[in-house]
Amino acid sequence: MGLVTLDHFAGCVGNAFDIDMGESSLPLTLSEARPLPETGFPGMRRSPFSLMFRSGSQIVLPQKLYRLKNATLGNLEIFLVPVARDKEGIVYQAIFN
Template sequence: MLSKDSLADFQSVLYSRFQAESDSGPVELKLTEVEVKQASPQAEQFSLLLKGPEAPFLPQQMYRMNHEQLGELDLFMVPVGKGKDGFLYEIVFNRLVTG
């Protein structure tokens, strides 16, 4: 299990694959972008953009995500767009930085 969910953790696995557990089985997603929204010594605000297949569509909700390096994560994912070959999903983080 990922202990921090930090910006650096996700930047280190950019372009790698995640599996989201859904009602129709595991769905493979590719991490295509890690965007810093704001950062300060006290907090990190960033988002992940993941690309998924055309089917199945994953609605907005919590998902158990699995990653080879990061392990299991429970994350809230939102669909944000559709391209010609699949859907785009976003996960947003607002977290306090601890010493």
Template sequence: MVSSADLATLRIEDFAPHCDSVFEMQTAGGVVPLKLTQVSPAGASGRAGGAFSLLFVALAGPWLPQAIYPVKHPVLGVMEIFLVPVGPVPGGNGYHATFT
């Protein structure tokens, strides 16, 4: 079983090697595959490791509302991430997460 990740300890360096890999967003309707397409620094922060943002892309289709979703990755584990729909992006529906 994949363990749960502690969001407070995750850093941009944890996600950068997994750009272009697939994560699984758990929803009431089932699993939605998300491709991590962008990992970006997000300025100064009091957060250990600094602030950063992630952009995920799901296949085009119905939008899911902004909410906290369990997101699973085989290396990083399961993370409870607040995802915000950001509109159509190349390849489908974009979802953004910011760690501050």
């Protein structure tokens, strides 16, 4: 896919993404895709943005690079960090600089 941008994900808010767990997968929902403040520097290739994913599972996955699959975007490798937990599950964030 090359360099991903916020535009790639903006139309996928509310869509399912599956984390490849080897023998199984864990479903996530992209709950938010938003721009981040741009500090800017010469040669910057994309504007920074943040993605928030929600899992219905109470199991917290460690922060690391995960292979995700989405019907629209296909296969992606994204570094996810658990950032919140509530009664509905775990929220993970990915930041792209």
